[in-house]
Amino acid sequence: MEDMSRYPLELTGADVPMVRFMNVTKRYGSLTVLDSLDLDVTEGEMVTIIGPSGSGKTTVLRMLMTLETINGGVIYVDGKPLTHMAKNGVLVPADAKYLRRARSSIGMCFQHFNLFPHMTALQNCMEGPVQVLGLSKKEARARSEELLEMVGMIDKKDQHPSRLSGGQQQRVAIARALAMRPKVMLFDEVTSALDPEVIGEVTNVIRKLVSEHNLTMLMVTHQMGFARDISDRICFFFAGKIEEQGPPDALFGSPQRDRTKQFLSAVKEAD
Amino acid sequence: MSYLDFLAEHGGRYIDGTLITAAQFLLAAVLAILLALIAGLMKLSANPIAKGVAVTYIEFFRGTSLLVQLFWLFFVLPLFGITFDKFTTGFIAVGLNLGAYGAELVRGAIQSVPKGQWEASYALSMSPATQMRRIILPQAFVAMLPPWGNLIIELLKGTALVSLIAVSDLMFEARQINGSTYLSAQAFGTALVIYYVFARLLVTPFMRWLERTMRRRMGRA
Numbered sequence: 001m002e003d004m005s006r007y008p009l010e011l012t013g014a015d016v017p018m019v020r021f022m023n024v025t026k027r028y029g030s031l032t033v034l035d036s037l038d039l040d041v042t043e044g045e046m047v048t049i050i051g052p053s054g055s056g057k058t059t060v061l062r063m064l065m066t067l068e069t070i071n072g073g074v075i076y077v078d079g080k081p082l083t084h085m086a087k088n089g090v091l092v093p094a095d096a097k098y099l100r101r102a103r104s105s106i107g108m109c110f111q112h113f114n115l116f117p118h119m120t121a122l123q124n125c126m127e128g129p130v131q132v133l134g135l136s137k138k139e140a141r142a143r144s145e146e147l148l149e150m151v152g153m154i155d156k157k158d159q160h161p162s163r164l165s166g167g168q169q170q171r172v173a174i175a176r177a178l179a180m181r182p183k184v185m186l187f188d189e190v191t192s193a194l195d196p197e198v199i200g201e202v203t204n205v206i207r208k209l210v211s212e213h214n215l216t217m218l219m220v221t222h223q224m225g226f227a228r229d230i231s232d233r234i235c236f237f238f239a240g241k242i243e244e245q246g247p248p249d250a251l252f253g254s255p256q257r258d259r260t261k262q263f264l265s266a267v268k269e270a271d
Numbered sequence: 272m273s274y275l276d277f278l279a280e281h282g283g284r285y286i287d288g289t290l291i292t293a294a295q296f297l298l299a300a301v302l303a304i305l306l307a308l309i310a311g312l313m314k315l316s317a318n319p320i321a322k323g324v325a326v327t328y329i330e331f332f333r334g335t336s337l338l339v340q341l342f343w344l345f346f347v348l349p350l351f352g353i354t355f356d357k358f359t360t361g362f363i364a365v366g367l368n369l370g371a372y373g374a375e376l377v378r379g380a381i382q383s384v385p386k387g388q389w390e391a392s393y394a395l396s397m398s399p400a401t402q403m404r405r406i407i408l409p410q411a412f413v414a415m416l417p418p419w420g421n422l423i424i425e426l427l428k429g430t431a432l433v434s435l436i437a438v439s440d441l442m443f444e445a446r447q448i449n450g451s452t453y454l455s456a457q458a459f460g461t462a463l464v465i466y467y468v469f470a471r472l473l474v475t476p477f478m479r480w481l482e483r484t485m486r487r488r489m490g491r492a
Contacts, residue, residue, distance in 0.1 A: 065394055096399075104396040114391035118409045118489045128395035131405055160490020173391075180395060 009086045011079040018043040018216040025072035033059050035240040044214040048227040051237035057220045061186045065108045066099050107182030111189040113169040115161040121172045122157040125179045147175035151205045167198030187219040236260050277457045281448050288444030295362045295430040302366025311377025332371035345436045361433030369426040380415035413485045420478035424470050
């Protein structure tokens with residue numbers, strides 16, 4: 001058993017990060033996917049995670065959404081523990097009720113959009129605010145329409161997902177996640193399932209979010225050019241660890257580690 | 272005696288019997304659907320007691336004969352001081368039996384909803400109850416409608432067994448008429464036709480309509 005007394009019940013001080021992974025380990029059986037990960041993301045920062053498949057990048061986002069339990073360490077969001085709760089002065093694994101409240105500050109968009117097929121675009125966006133946040137239909141509608149306008153989908157608000165292209169579905173999914181007013185947004189390979197010609201419409205929405213909103217964002221992507229353009233920091237993951245990280249120009253322009261160089265040149269060749 | 276004479280003489284009893292069969296069918300169907308939903312959800316529960324109850328119910332009622340269950344409810348339960356009238360016993364037995372089959376349809380349909388739907392609703396911080404009610408069940412419902420159409424017809428035909436505890440349904444009337452007239456071909460032939468018409472012209476079109484409506488609501492018309 002891990003000694004939990006080394007983890008603070010709350011992060012305090014002037015420079016509390018929006019997200020902190022503290023010594024986080026994730027295992028599937030005997031396979032260690034993430035090994036003692038330490039990662040801070042400050043408020044308003046856009047961090048992109050790159051790396052070969054199997055390096056644990058998607059797992060980082062899924063743990064932050066609490067879709068995956070962790071086997072060691074603690075994740076903090078906005079100074080408060082996300083994966084744990086305080087009990088008798090120490091942190092213990094959070095129960096379902098605590099997790100439900102804790103994860104409400106996090107929004108996520110998925111590779112395969114996962115829109116609710118039995119609801120229109122507008123209903124998809126209103127569902128969380130009405131059912132979870134308890135907003136009135138009127139308030140939820142106003143909020144959702146504003147967001148659908150922002151992602152350029154207001155004309156299609158009454159269409160079901162089956163009538164929308166992949167790019168359109170992903171834009172609705174972004175609006176749906178934003179309608180919950182998260183502090184942290186997670187983008188998990190949101191362009192990987194899209195046809196090349198519609199990738200731009202989704203990346204443009206994310207660009208707009210970065211430039212106009214002070215959201216904290218974590219993104220996993222294979223679009224290196226896009227990542228370089230919009231990220232404040234790139235983390236290169238290899239074998240469950242951060243092999244190298246830094247500002248995009250430094251990491252893409254003059255990578256220091258051999259594995260980073262190999263990965264980037266392999267990706268460049270594929271392009 | 273022509274068949275028309277036969278109908279003129281016994282038609283009223285066939286109508287009475289058909290109405291009783293229709294009532295047995297509707298009540299048993301409502302009960303079966305409710306039980307299937309409850310047992311199907313319980314079988315997926317993480318709570319071992321809830322799961323155990325559901326598994327026991329499904330195994331018992333699927334694994335034994337409907338006729339024996341009917342006789343058990345009617346003749347054995349009174350020995351324990353529980354007595355229902357024969358009409359009630361009839362639809363309860365049919366509902367319990369078909370509900371056990373339906374529970375497996377409910378469970379299967381819930382599990383067939385893609386993982387991404389569970390994750391997306393979880394990511395919106397939905398409670399498990401809201402997630403089930405608003406996201407999973409509506410989709411599971413569409414997936415399970417076609418097999419339910421089958422089961423509901425099975426249920427209709429299963430109600431014929433209640434005649435054996437003297438519920439005066441369609442089958443009961445047919446047997447009575449056969450007993451008094453010895454016109455077996457007409458007596459049972461008429462009942463066959465009525466069961467078929469009931470299934471083919473009422474139940475099946477209704478289920479088809481429901482499937483179409485639900486598909487439209489899913490935006491896949």
